[in-house]
Amino acid sequence: MDVRNCRTCGKLFNYLSGPPLCPTCMNALEEKFQEVKQYVYDHPKAEMHEVSEVCNVSIGQIKQWIREERLAFSDDSVIGIDCEGCGATIKTGRFCKACKDKLARGFQELYPKTEDKKKIKDFKDQAKMRFLDQSERIQKD
Template sequence: MGELANCPKCNNLFVQTQFRSICDACFKEEEKAYETVYQFLRKRENRQAHLHEVVEGTGVSEGLILKFIRNGRIQLANFPNLGYPCEKCGNPIREDRLCESCKKNIHKQLNQIEQEEKISERNKEKPQQSTYYS
């Protein structure tokens, strides 16, 4: 069952469901924009287009095109030059949410934290030895 919410685009009241987070009017506008982008990309000469070229050619906002890509409505396998920015550094990627260098950096940081935790646990396990001098 849905609940009442305000549309984030037009601020109209609507019943929000798990499938749709915008009102019907804005959803219809998004569908028109999707059709525009899809028709643009279907043309043979536009299949090699970059994201900024698609924005210029269709007039659809970059954020909306990225939403279509992230939701899987535009398959990047068919369009080799399209991509979307990494969520950490902004470099263009074609899959997942992070680029390879950001993934490696995060794994490196996690391994470093694990090593530090192991060292601190080892230090806690060893009883403090005190030296007595006479």
Template sequence: MAEVRNCSSCGEFFNYTGMRDICYKCAQNEEELYQIVYRFLRKRENRAATMERIVEATGVSEELLHKWVRKNRLQPAMFPNLGYPCDNCGHITNSGKLCAKCQNEIKSDLRTFEAAKEFRDNIAKSERGAYLSDRNK
């Protein structure tokens, strides 16, 4: 069953069905803007356009471009200078929620944590063994 929500774009009430967080009018407007951007990018000379150039030429907001790239409506494989901000640091990335640098930092932190945990476990085992051997004397 649909629920009534406020459109995140214009603030009007609409029946939310789980598909999008904007009302029908805003969705139509967004689709028209998408078509403008897509027509702009389909021209050979514009395929390598930067975000700033696309915003300047089409008038579409950078946030909307990020949304379309994140949802794979505009694919970085076809348009190499497109991306969206990393959820952690804000650096532009083309896939996932985190950029490569943040992914590597998290992997490194996890390796360090795992090594420290293994070290603590080894110490606990050796201490347990020492206590057990003292009891047997």
């Protein structure tokens, strides 16, 4: 059992996973998220500092929700964050489409291609040991 102090209020609670927040503070944060989400939906042209002031949420928390892909903005919105790969402005997530594609290609190169898989399978089939039983040995003699 992992007991921790809440990052917000300081109360002790049984920590399971995620941010170190007690259930009360976690519920309050979720309510703030719903408030921010509704405000952004109602005011799509709002800037980040405006959303922060109206909803009484830090800009850092808004950016965290964007990086977690809980908040997304339309292409015509002025709100955006920098891609962690190249620095381009994105509306949600951690990486732009080009960086995501680059990462995906890098991961694909780690796995053998289909023809390489076939060669490996053929080699494994050839390398199997075979045991002859008594009747097969007599027939060969």
